[in-house]
Amino acid sequence: MKELVIAPSILSLDYANTSEQLKELNESNAKWMHFDVMDGHFVPNLTFGPDILKGFKKCSDLFMDVHIMVDNPEMISEIFVKAGADMVTFHLEAVKDIEACIALCRKIRAAGVKAGVSVKPKTAVDALLPYLSEMDLVLVMSVEPGFGGQSFMEDMLDKVRKLRKEIEANNYDTRIEIDGGINAETGKLAVEAGCDTLVAGSYIFKQNIKEAVDSLLCQK
Ligand SMILES: O=C(CO)[C@@H](O)[C@H](O)COP(=O)(O)O
Numbered sequence: 001m002k003e004l005v006i007a008p009s010i011l012s013l014d015y016a017n018t019s020e021q022l023k024e025l026n027e028s029n030a031k032w033m034h035f036d037v038m039d040g041h042f043v044p045n046l047t048f049g050p051d052i053l054k055g056f057k058k059c060s061d062l063f064m065d066v067h068i069m070v071d072n073p074e075m076i077s078e079i080f081v082k083a084g085a086d087m088v089t090f091h092l093e094a095v096k097d098i099e100a101c102i103a104l105c106r107k108i109r110a111a112g113v114k115a116g117v118s119v120k121p122k123t124a125v126d127a128l129l130p131y132l133s134e135m136d137l138v139l140v141m142s143v144e145p146g147f148g149g150q151s152f153m154e155d156m157l158d159k160v161r162k163l164r165k166e167i168e169a170n171n172y173d174t175r176i177e178i179d180g181g182i183n184a185e186t187g188k189l190a191v192e193a194g195c196d197t198l199v200a201g202s203y204i205f206k207q208n209i210k211e212a213v214d215s216l217l218c219q220k
Pocket residue numbers: 009010011012034036067143144145146147148149150179180181182199200201202203
């Protein structure tokens with residue numbers, strides 16, 4: 001399994017104290033920053049555009065993990081690739097079919113950016129299994145996408161186990177990320193099931209950032 005990476009979700013950042021929180025985040029052991037893009041249509045919430053990503057990139061060297069929860073990922077992924085995303089993860093539910101999904105992964109990778117595919121809680125991962133070599137990451141949503149601070153859906157770990165089995169059997173390089181309701185306890189369950197990348201928003205930003213990240217890194 002790959003080295004465990006923590007991706008703090010800045011959806012939960014305290015925007016009244018942005019520079020202080022960013023400084024703390026930069027000094028923590030987090031290697032990624034998780035950037036949630038919501039369009040008010042694919043999900044009932046609205047968040048950040050590309051200029052905000054550019055701004056964060058000026059203040060941080062963290063790997064920019066951009067999760068696009070949008071209806072038109074073909075168009076929006078291009079915008080965030082141009083804005084400097086290191087990874088763009090789009091939703092399987094937002095593309096026409098698996099062929100369109102693979103085509104978009106290839107397009108993102110051709111631009112020199114890592115490509116991820118996400119599934120909502122009600123979507124199975126089975127359709128992705130034959131194509132994992134086309135993806136740098138699969139993101140398993142462990143809450144309904146749209147908001148931070150929801151409770152972890154433990155039954156999503158069956159998808160993680162299935163993905164891990166397939167990745168190990170074929171020696172794929174694909175990461176497994178989980179997003180929604182992650183804290184020290186649920187993070188441990190997720191790592192045991194086979195996740196190597198943990199997104200956490202409210203858990204990290206509602207306490208000392210460095211300590212929270214470290215608590216997620218100490219899963220053994
Ligand atoms: O994509 C999303 C929500 O749709 C997330 O990335 C949230 O930001 C996670 O927040 P917590 O559940 O960790 O508070």
